[in-house]
Amino acid sequence: MLFEYGAFTVYAWGFTLSLAILLGTMVAVRLARGIGMEPDRILDLVIVLVVGGVVGARLFYVFVYEPGRYLQEPLQIFAIWKGGLVYYGALIGGFITGTWYVIRKKLPFWSLADLVSPPLALGYGIVRLGCFMNGCCYGKETESFLGVVFPYIEGAPCPDLIARYPTQLFSSAIGFLLFGVLMFVWKRKKFDGQVFLLFLILYGIGRSIVESFRENLLVFGNVTVSQLVSAIIVLAAIVFYRLRSQQKHHGGGE
Numbered sequence: 001m002l003f004e005y006g007a008f009t010v011y012a013w014g015f016t017l018s019l020a021i022l023l024g025t026m027v028a029v030r031l032a033r034g035i036g037m038e039p040d041r042i043l044d045l046v047i048v049l050v051v052g053g054v055v056g057a058r059l060f061y062v063f064v065y066e067p068g069r070y071l072q073e074p075l076q077i078f079a080i081w082k083g084g085l086v087y088y089g090a091l092i093g094g095f096i097t098g099t100w101y102v103i104r105k106k107l108p109f110w111s112l113a114d115l116v117s118p119p120l121a122l123g124y125g126i127v128r129l130g131c132f133m134n135g136c137c138y139g140k141e142t143e144s145f146l147g148v149v150f151p152y153i154e155g156a157p158c159p160d161l162i163a164r165y166p167t168q169l170f171s172s173a174i175g176f177l178l179f180g181v182l183m184f185v186w187k188r189k190k191f192d193g194q195v196f197l198l199f200l201i202l203y204g205i206g207r208s209i210v211e212s213f214r215e216n217l218l219v220f221g222n223v224t225v226s227q228l229v230s231a232i233i234v235l236a237a238i239v240f241y242r243l244r245s246q247q248k249h250h251g252g253g254e
Contacts, residue, residue, distance in 0.1 A: 016130030021050060024119030031186065033114050041105070045112065048101045049094040056093015057085035063223060064089075065217055073096040083136065085156065088229045110192035110244070112139040118182040124203075125175025132168035139165025139213045148175035166215040184247065191248035197241040 013054045016082050029039045061084040062077055070077050098116070102109050131137040134151040147163030178199065186195050208230045216224040 012133035013127070013130035013136070016127050016133075021046070024123040026180040027119045027122060028116055031118070032131035035115075037110070037115075040153035041107065045098065045101055045116070048097045049116065052097025053090035053094040054080070054085070056096070057090035060086040060089020060092070088226060088233075091120075095129065108192070110196065113196035114189065114192060114194065114228070117196045118179055118186060119183055121175050121178040121199060121203070123175075125172045125179060126173035128168045128175060132166060135166050137171070138215060139167035139170075140215055164215075165213040167210050170210045170213065171207070174203070174210065178202055178206070191244050193240070193244045194200065196245065197237045201234050201241065204230040204237070208234075209252070 025043065028042045028046065032039055032042045058077065058080055065084070080190070095237050098112075099109065101107075102112055127139070133148040135158070138150060138153065139149075141162050141167050143163065144165070146165060148166040149163050150158055151161070152158060181202065182195050182199055185198060189195055208227045211224045211230075212225045214224070215225060219225050219228050
């Protein structure tokens, strides 16, 4: 909980998510105006991305993290206020719905993918601050000076008061740094899709590093589910980056 005023309660994660959507939309509209694109198109796209992102984030958590529980209690799938959202699921869900919208409206896919990438990075940095205040997405136990004692873990009092890596802050720093890098590249990009593909590559690498300090679901050995997804996305993005670069070199278009 961030603060409470009478019967009105504002939760940290919900507040940072709302702030991320608001600021991300403002950045996207500004970038759209810079390339002569109608802001209304961007506002419609934001709605589509948010809906797809929330649905994707929830379904990823349900089917990857706790399928047995939700098989027994299917109605709990809709109880997203209780937690259980995964960023990679949001990214995949938003990509699917965003692609559908772009195709339906016959809009330039790679140009719009570039445009939404800096706002995505900015939003990620902001939301991870909410994760830190909420006590979710925490790191492994540590005796390092970087350790933070979370009085609350995922909204519930923490009985052990053990220091853990503040992986939420690591992730937030990556998001803000990536936002700066992508804005720099946006003004100097050599081909459509460059900003978006760099976002996937750099985010995937950064996420894999943070995962080594984080408590998360292991798929095999010491590899977490997010590290596995990161590897797949990074490899695919590198392939597309090379293809797009070669197309530009040979005069290819959108």
